[in-house]
Amino acid sequence: MWSTSTMWYSWPTSTSCSPPSSPSPPNITDYFPILKVLDPQGMKRKAELSLGKLLAKFRDFLNHRLDHRRNNPNNKKQDLLEAIIDITQANDYNITTQDIPYLLLELIVGGIDSNSNMVEWIMTELLFNPDKLERLKREIKSAVGENGKIQEADIASLPYLQAVIKETFRYHPPGPLAVTRMSEADQEVNGYMIPKGTQIVVNTWSMAKDPSIWTDPESFEPERFLDNKLDFKGQHFQLIPFGAGRRICPGIPLATRILQMTTAVLVHNFDWKLQKDKDHPDHKEAMFRINLSKATPLRAFPFKI
Structure with missing residues (x-):
């Protein structure tokens, strides 16, 4: 009976990244699905x-916008919600206005924490590795000029920026434990039998620290991604921060653009100074949650160049 509810994963063991001092208790029904109907910790009820x-709030936004469209047909707003409503009313896709609150939930809640956390990790690594920061600053300056404005089209000519993003995804994967999967059939992997119906958690954090996969994995080295085609879009399994296969995260293009442009703007338009070193006892220390966030927030001052 228990073989079909086994969890297969390994927990990170490196001392450079530790769980929070007061972590939220794990949901035991994730480990023993037979208890789901009982919800012993009340997590399902609270969720x-x-x-x-949250859905009620999104429905309020939607109803307010629909009222505005009816009362002001010639004064449409130019934003995401307006575009989604236009799609539902065009009947080109199988989506209705009742679906919009759930779509907004996925788009907004699913992307806020991961993107902001990743920007913080990127800037942390750059500020604690000033030689990497200076190299990136020089690359951007050579591409857009001293006072040039960065455009999305410039990203293709910034290979070191792309390498910095990839290395941060490797070192600080946004989801340390990838979304749970389930095996559809009995499968043997590296001598281990995984029975059909087993819930599987892929530990992307441990993969990123595995010396059999990466050379000097505890070092932040964007150079490892220069002059090779290794990417994070699901084709190279040693680097899968967004997952892989048919269930890969559909937000890859948006997240990539946000991180590339935000990083480029922050590096190109400002110089940065860290707050007192005592506020950063271990800048790599993280808290393991759904998203990998810093245990101590980055404290740095920007000043105009």
Whole structure:
């Protein structure tokens, strides 16, 4: 009976990244699915309550916008919500206005933490590795000029920026434990039998620190991604921060553009100074949650060049 509810994963063991001092308790039904119907910790009930409040807020936004469109047909707003409503009313896709709150939930809630956390990790590594920061600053300056404005089209000519993004995805994967999967059939992997129906958690954090996969994995080295085609789009399994296969994260293009442009603007338009070193006892220390966030927030001052 228990063989079909086995969790297969390994927890990170490196001392450079530790769980929070007061972590939230794990949901034991993730490990023993037979208990899901009982919800012994009340997590499902609490989640449904919080989710209901959030969906109600999104429905309020939607209803307010629909009222505005009816009362002001010639004064449409130019934003994401307006574009989604236009799609539903065009009937080109199988989506209705009732689906919009759930779509907004996925788009907004699913992307806010991961993108902001990744920008913080990128800037942390650059500020604690000033030689990498200076190299990136020189590359951007050579591409757009001293006072040039960075455009999305410039990203293709910034290979070191792309390498910095990839190395941060490797060293600080946004989801340390990838979204749970389930095996569809009995499968043997490296001598281990994984029975059909087993819940599988892929530990992307441990993969990033594995010396059999990466040379000097505990060092932040964007140069490892220069002059090779290794990418994070699901084709190279040693680097899968967004997952792989048919269930790969659909937000890859948006997340990539946000991180590339945000990093380029922050590096090109400002110089940075870290706050007191005592505020950064271990700048690599992280808290393991759904998203990998810094245990101590980055404290740095920007000043105009």
